[in-house]
Amino acid sequence: MADDLRLSPQTLAVLTELLQAGSEWRYGYDLSRETGLKSGTIYPILVRLTEREWLETRWEHAEENGKPRHMYRLTAAGRRSARASVQESAVSLRSLKLAYRRK
């Protein structure tokens, strides 16, 4: 399903970050800090990845007087697709660089 998708650099950044996290759950703010993306960019990406079932989400229990926090991690299928997409983009980038050097 992921094969015919073209992913934006921002989405690839989020996927790379989530791949590095492995099976750990990540907060939206941490993802935002580590990718350098603003909340207005990162959440629409998280929505789309969740719709695609690449991501699973859960609410963290709130501490006293605190708000519950939403957490994210890749599903098994999402991890496979994400790895393939990230590798594919790295290959395209490498071939682009090679083509550029040849000129």
Place this chain on the structure above:
Amino acid sequence: MKNTIQDFPIVLLSFFVKGLPQEEKLWGEAMLGELAAISGFQKRLAWALSGGWGLSKIRMRSILGVRRQENALRPLAVTLIALYHGIFSCVILAMLVWQLPLIREPWRGAIFPVLFAFFVALVPGVIAVGLWLLDDAARLMAMLFSLLHALANYGYLSTLQLGWKPLPSGRIVLDVLMITVLLLPSIRRSFRPERMELGLRG
């Protein structure tokens, strides 16, 4: 007083979250949950402002029922055409607003033509949003709009026998260029709806 200022990002983001339907409210609540964990007024304000913008994008996507290719990159030409239509709409709307105080007719007679003019001025703006979201209907509407615009300019030049005038002639060239670009196979592919996968179970 200090608390009120500190709470402003929460109030701001809550304002965006409040009007959302249930399934999208979840994402607003998620942003609010993160906001509670962020310290520093500027960072909180930036999170709330950008979050509000993000929620508007999520809402707009749902309203238009857009299921474009997931995260597909928008071609630069489409971005430029969308911006052109957006600016076009803004200019006409600004001109209409500027003209409002000059209307001397009684409002009872003027209201419908004025409303119609505003409606027409919004059309390129709606096309701009559709192009931005890679909606194929917007691509077709943009071509139709450019065609009508080019014909109107051609009619203006030929009726008044003005010959070659840079501004209307330039607009015709621009309209033809936009139609050509929107017809290119590579551009059309960007607007291609998401592939549906059907399967029989059991």
